[in-house]
């Protein structure tokens with residue numbers, strides 16, 4: 241009982257730091273969303289066919305990640321809404337296609353209509369997997385933003401401005417200028433995503449690469465991010 245009470249206090253105390261869109265995601269059980277498979281909550285306004293499509297897109301997204309990086313171990317909560325209005329309570333400000341909220345006990349992924357596809361699902365699921373494998377405290381302090389976004393971009397095949405910047409050979413910013421979330425989200429974001437994507441794909445194809453999940457395990461165990469990353473980028 242005592243442990244349960246302390247844990248509840250911890251949860252309540254942690255949630256006090258978050259805003260209503262995060263709290264709504266954590267409290268998904270109080271809404272009318274239906275859990276159609278483990279951790280997958282869908283808006284009841286979707287038709288049965290649409291719900292089945294979401295479930296199969298989620299499986300396809302997980303399979304895409306598994307074949308690229310290896311098997312997934314995170315168990316995030318996905319929350320898929322049928323309209324921008326229904327999505328709004330899970331996002332702060334203008335809607336993103338999807339977001340991943342990293343909390344001490346799990347990750348929560350609201351998905352708006354624009355993100356209801358395999359690319360965005362895979363992108364956000366990589367964020368959840370990265371945070372899960374790093375552990376909560378390490379994920380707060382360790383990897384730079386270009387790394388977090390770059391690993392997710394590898395399984396995100398959307399036709400985007402970032403993609404055309406890469407294919408057109410645009411000059412991309414150095415990732416050293418994209419360390420923090422603020423740096424990453426300012427200026428022309430598509431250029432930043434493009435730079436992150438290229439940095440990671442180059443790293444992944446370099447000869448000394450050990451695999452993303454092994455890399456994350458080493459960071460979790462205390463290795464220095466930059467030492468390890470650049471030791472393996474040839």
Ligand SMILES: [Zn+2]
Pocket residue numbers: 363367388389392
């Ligand atoms: Zn992302």
